[in-house]
Amino acid sequence: MTTLSITELSKELRHAIEQLETTGSLDEVGIVMRVGDGVAWIHGLHSAGYSEVLQIETDDGIVEAFALNLLEDEIGAVLLGRDMGVKAGQTVRLKGTVLDVPVGPELLGRVVDPLGRPLDGGPAIKTKQRGIVEREAIGVMGRKSVHEPLMTGIASIDAMFPIGRGQRELIIGDRQTGKTALAIDTMINQAKQKTGVINVYVAVGQKLSKIARLVERLKQEGVMEQTIVVATSPSDPASLLYLAPYSGTAMGEYFRDNSQHALMIYDDLTKHAVAYRQMSLLLRRPPGREAYPGDVFYLHSRLLERSAKLSDDLGAGSLTALPIIETQAGDISAYIPTNVISITDGQIFLETDLFYQGIRPAISAGLSVSRVGGAAQTGAVKAVSGSLKLGLSQFRELASFAQFGSDLDASTKQQIELGQRLTELLKQPQYQPMSIWQQVASIAAVTRGYFDEVAPSKVKDAQAALLTKLWADHKKDMQELEKGGKPTDELYAVIEKTARSVVKGFAG
Amino acid sequence: MAKRLSRRILAAHLAAAVEDGDAKKAVKQLAAHLIETRRIKEADLIVRDAEQQLADRGVVVGTVVSAFDLSSAMQSALQTMVKKETGSRQVTLVYRSDPSVLGGFAIHLPGKQLDRTIQTHLTTLKTRFKKA
Numbered sequence: 249m250t251t252l253s254i255t256e257l258s259k260e261l262r263h264a265i266e267q268l269e270t271t272g273s274l275d276e277v278g279i280v281m282r283v284g285d286g287v288a289w290i291h292g293l294h295s296a297g298y299s300e301v302l303q304i305e306t307d308d309g310i311v312e313a314f315a316l317n318l319l320e321d322e323i324g325a326v327l328l329g330r331d332m333g334v335k336a337g338q339t340v341r342l343k344g345t346v347l348d349v350p351v352g353p354e355l356l357g358r359v360v361d362p363l364g365r366p367l368d369g370g371p372a373i374k375t376k377q378r379g380i381v382e383r384e385a386i387g388v389m390g391r392k393s394v395h396e397p398l399m400t401g402i403a404s405i406d407a408m409f410p411i412g413r414g415q416r417e418l419i420i421g422d423r424q425t426g427k428t429a430l431a432i433d434t435m436i437n438q439a440k441q442k443t444g445v446i447n448v449y450v451a452v453g454q455k456l457s458k459i460a461r462l463v464e465r466l467k468q469e470g471v472m473e474q475t476i477v478v479a480t481s482p483s484d485p486a487s488l489l490y491l492a493p494y495s496g497t498a499m500g501e502y503f504r505d506n507s508q509h510a511l512m513i514y515d516d517l518t519k520h521a522v523a524y525r526q527m528s529l530l531l532r533r534p535p536g537r538e539a540y541p542g543d544v545f546y547l548h549s550r551l552l553e554r555s556a557k558l559s560d561d562l563g564a565g566s567l568t569a570l571p572i573i574e575t576q577a578g579d580i581s582a583y584i585p586t587n588v589i590s591i592t593d594g595q596i597f598l599e600t601d602l603f604y605q606g607i608r609p610a611i612s613a614g615l616s617v618s619r620v621g622g623a624a625q626t627g628a629v630k631a632v633s634g635s636l637k638l639g640l641s642q643f644r645e646l647a648s649f650a651q652f653g654s655d656l657d658a659s660t661k662q663q664i665e666l667g668q669r670l671t672e673l674l675k676q677p678q679y680q681p682m683s684i685w686q687q688v689a690s691i692a693a694v695t696r697g698y699f700d701e702v703a704p705s706k707v708k709d710a711q712a713a714l715l716t717k718l719w720a721d722h723k724k725d726m727q728e729l730e731k732g733g734k735p736t737d738e739l740y741a742v743i744e745k746t747a748r749s750v751v752k753g754f755a756g
Numbered sequence: 757m758a759k760r761l762s763r764r765i766l767a768a769h770l771a772a773a774v775e776d777g778d779a780k781k782a783v784k785q786l787a788a789h790l791i792e793t794r795r796i797k798e799a800d801l802i803v804r805d806a807e808q809q810l811a812d813r814g815v816v817v818g819t820v821v822s823a824f825d826l827s828s829a830m831q832s833a834l835q836t837m838v839k840k841e842t843g844s845r846q847v848t849l850v851y852r853s854d855p856s857v858l859g860g861f862a863i864h865l866p867g868k869q870l871d872r873t874i875q876t877h878l879t880t881l882k883t884r885f886k887k888a
Contacts, residue, residue, distance in 0.1 A: 273841065273870070274841050274842070274863070274868040275868065275869050275871070276868055276869075277867065277868060277869040278867070279804075281801065291801050292804070292808075292867050293867075294867070305876070305879060308882075309879055309882045309883035310880065310883040320762065320764065321762065321764065321801075321805075339869070
């Protein structure tokens with residue numbers, strides 16, 4: 249086809265559209281039969297599609313809903329707002345679109361609801377593009393294996409359970425074990441290390457005071473400029489809680505599709521499943537295990553499958569997901585936790601016991617795993633942390649065993665002491681992510697035996713002294729180490745020399 | 757107790773009877789069935805469904821609402837437009853004036869509507885300003 253004919257075709261098409269607009273055609277309409285608990289039952293609208301947006305004409309303006317139950321005689325639609333103004337007999341129209349939200353860089357630094365409306369009191373958000381909320385995940389050929397690291401800045405994670413860009417790593421644990429703290433530290437690290445990764449934090453049914461504190465902290469740390477917060481509170485309708493993760497993902501996908509890297513944090517998917525259960529029960533779908541509907545697995549699998557590392561042909565962008573799941577009394581074999589564990593590429597399990605022992609982050613070395621991150625681990629960290637996970641797991645078993653007797657052989661004693669030093673070393677305060685050189689130098693000092701004479705209780709002090717001295721005396725070497733390459737023998741020698749010199753003051 | 761029939765089947769029966777000119781008997785039967793099966797609340801919906809089924813068969817009964825009485829020329833134009841848009845062989849429009857629509861007109865057909873009233877335009881504007 250020539251260029252001329254395409255131009256003519258375009259003209260004709262425009263003309264046809266203009267004519268259609270001026271003549272005005274009949275709209276398909278239905279009526280509200282009954283409404284309650286955020287669900288409207290609608291008669292008519294036989295051509296409505298699944299997830300299509302419906303507009304209900306109320307006295308107070310148009311209220312939107314989306315069709316979820318398409319039955320023989322009626323449609324079950326979930327309202328995207330309060331059901332106060334919706335009454336039986338009101339007219340319902342098809343909007344002709346599925347749900348979409350504004351996407352683009354204009355959203356950075358903003359707090360929005362799942363429909364993209366500002367919640368931070370700022371000006372209206374005007375974006376050039378809109379993204380489909382329920383978009384299909386990218387296919388096999390559009391993907392590439394995970395191979396670039398996404399540093400969290402938390403030594404225990406980066407060393408033992410590395411996360412790669414495009415990976416889905418679950419953060420799971422009981423309430424008050426530091427799940428959100430891990431996610432926030434990861435976001436802060438992206439700003440501190442200037443990785444260019446965009447953060448999208450999705451709060452599902454979180455207290456507004458908690459969200460306000462989080463936003464304030466992110467502003468303090470200078471992270472908010474590269475962050476989007478999608479917020480829903482417990483008082484929001486279940487439909488908004490259900491939509492929040494999908495809307496947030498649509499916002500993150502914009503960056504992924506434009507050759508950038510984005511990090512999604514879903515806090516948390518347990519509340520998301522509960523919101524979906526509420527909607528499903530009100531829509532009279534048959535309840536299954538724990539009263540969740542039969543498609544609750546698909547609810548999360550289709551969401552997390554959208555996180556991916558794209559192929560070079562598609563721009564090589566990535567979308568990494570850190571979903572959070574709250575367990576009850578450490579039970580990871582409950583319905584939703586097992587579902588999400590099987591969907592994700594690994595999990596970081598936080599233990600209440602460790603948390604109250606003062607081991608924070610309270611990561612369980614035995615139950616946590618990263619299934620694809622090994623290929624993406626930074627070379628420098630990988631070089632020093634080879635036996636870290638095994639050593640720590642063995643130590644925790646030995647430590648409980650050693651409580652029963654005092655006669656231990658020399659090698660067991662040595663292993664326990666090493667484990668104690670490692671445990672102390674991996675303790676890390678909140679909001680203080682570590683850079684690559686800090687992690688490498690600290691771990692090498694313990695695993696390579698430079699800190700063997702340091703009393704376990706003084707390991708943190710020795711570590712601080714080592715890092716200060718290394719930065720003061722060998723800044724160039726540390727900057728080299730920061731690039732992430734495998735440390736040379738000369739670099740090890742520098743760390744050893746400095747470590748041996750600071751050890752004297754912390755001997756046990 | 758009578759077998760519970762779906763709304764669609766009841767509407768199809770009613771529509772067929774109306775088309776055959778035997779509506780009175782069918783309405784009596786339907787009323788008895790709804791009382792027996794305790795589904796009186798569904799009467800309005802069945803009538804709507806029956807109207808829809810009649811429309812699918814080419815018989816359209818609709819209402820035109822306007823703020824003021826429409827001229828006969830206008831009524832005739834609307835009749836032609838509805839016939840063309842729906843492709844029906846028989847169109848019956850009932851005209852009603854309602855000052856609350858403020859201006860313009862709205863055609864209500866089974867399952868379809870053309871709303872060009874000022875009231876609806878104002879509702880749309882109200883929503884748009886609310887969102888902004």
